[in-house]
Amino acid sequence: xxxxxxxxxxxxxxxxxxxxxxxxxxxxxxxxxxxxxxxxxxxxxxxxxxxxxxxxxxxxxxxxxxxxxxxxxxxxxxxxxxxxxxxxxxxxxxxxxxxxxxxxxxxxxxxxxxxxxxxxxxxxxxxxxxxxxxxxxxxxxxxxxxxxxxxxxxxxxxxxxxxxxxxxxxxxxxxxxxxxxxxxxxxxxxxxxxxxxxxxxxxxxxxxxxxxxxxxxxxxxxxxxxxxxxxxxxxxxxxxxxxxxxxxxxxxxxxxxxxxxxxxxxxxxxxxxxxxxxxxxxxxxxxxxxxxxxxxxxxxx
Numbered sequence: 472x473x474x475x476x477x478x479x480x481x482x483x484x485x486x487x488x489x490x491x492x493x494x495x496x497x498x499x500x501x502x503x504x505x506x507x508x509x510x511x512x513x514x515x516x517x518x519x520x521x522x523x524x525x526x527x528x529x530x531x532x533x534x535x536x537x538x539x540x541x542x543x544x545x546x547x548x549x550x551x552x553x554x555x556x557x558x559x560x561x562x563x564x565x566x567x568x569x570x571x572x573x574x575x576x577x578x579x580x581x582x583x584x585x586x587x588x589x590x591x592x593x594x595x596x597x598x599x600x601x602x603x604x605x606x607x608x609x610x611x612x613x614x615x616x617x618x619x620x621x622x623x624x625x626x627x628x629x630x631x632x633x634x635x636x637x638x639x640x641x642x643x644x645x646x647x648x649x650x651x652x653x654x655x656x657x658x659x660x661x662x663x664x665x666x667x668x669x670x671x672x673x674x675x676x677x678x679x680x681x682x683x684x685x686x687x688x689x690x691x692x693x694x695x696x697x698x699x700x701x702x703x704x705x706x707x708x709x710x711x712x713x714x715x716x717x718x719x720x721x722x723x724x725x726x727x728x729x730x731x732x733x734x735x736x737x738x739x740x741x742x743x744x745x746x747x748x749x750x751x752x753x754x755x756x757x758x759x760x761x762x763x764x765x766x767x768x769x770x771x772x
Contacts, residue, residue: 496514496517497547497632498517498518498546499520499547500544500545501520501549502521502522502548502549503521505748506551509757510549510624511756512645512757513624513639513646514642520541520545522541525724525747526723526749529551532559534559534562534563539567540567542563542564542567543569545567545569546571546631547578548571548572549580550581551581551583551608551609552582552583552608553583553605553606555609564579580627582608582611582620585619586613588607589607589610590606591605592604607677607678609677609678609746611747611757613678613679614654614657614761615654616678617650617757621643622643625642625643649758650757653761657765660766661765663769664685664765666684666685667685667718668686668717669717669718669742670688670719670720670733671721672692672720672725673725674695676744679764683765687720691729699728704733707733708736711736711737716737717739718742718768719733719734720744722744722745723743724746727743740771744767745764
């Protein structure tokens with residue numbers, strides 16, 4: 472019996488297509504690099520794309536065609552939330568026309584909605600500057616909150632890709648074991664930081680400071696989202712001259728000019744902390760990110 476070569480070719484292509492789809496991972500769109508790093512821990516076979524880097528302000532992102540194309544392909548979008556991405560993510564959702572990642576769908580996940588955020592506000596108006604009514608979105612520096620996020624992300628991955636539930640459970644178990652083992656070491660290493668006072672840019676490290684017992688006594692911004700003015704810097708200099716401030720802290724993507732001026736006048740060090748994975752050479756994953764920020768803070772004597 473002769474087999475039609477075209478039919479055989481078609482059947483072979485169909486078989487290979489089914490085989491490829493069976494092993495192909497999800498397409499995950501991460502709004503920030505910390506969530507791309509988390510996705511890599513929890514879904515190592517997924518295709519993961521980060522819309523931003525640690526050297527970018529996640530508030531200020533352009534909805535470029537390349538981002539729209541990546542969003543169009545996404546099975547899951549994983550973002551900080553609490554309106555951190557309000558200036559650009561809705562545009563990506565609209566222009567990508569991907570029903571998977573609409574708000575309320577299984578494929579759209581906001582970390583801030585999975586935990587209890589710090590600094591929620593009952594009322595917000597424009598006079599307050601760039602504040603977040605839903606709470607501070609930079610929650611990845613709260614290790615226990617971040618573990619809650621990881622568990623919720625795992626649940627969502629299993630819902631989207633049920634055939635691989637066992638693999639997702641195993642990946643979360645590995646990450647959770649390593650993460651929970653690391654927390655006591657970080658806390659012991661950072662014990663000397665408790666009670667220190669700093670001046671910082673924005674509230675980028677609010678969760679980090681809350682965790683480690685560091686007090687941010689002043690902000691380089693006169694209002695959230697506004698750059699330091701000469702008058703505001705002068706008032707910060709008066710605050711710094713009280714003698715109890717140990718350092719001026721800025722994130723890897725933030726402008727250091729105001730911090731450097733204040734540091735020179737007040738005789739204080741400027742600490743540029745990586746805001747996320749990739750923010751400096753040492754921060755190659757979530758674990759080394761934590762190592763790096765704690766070591767840098769400890770270096771300010």
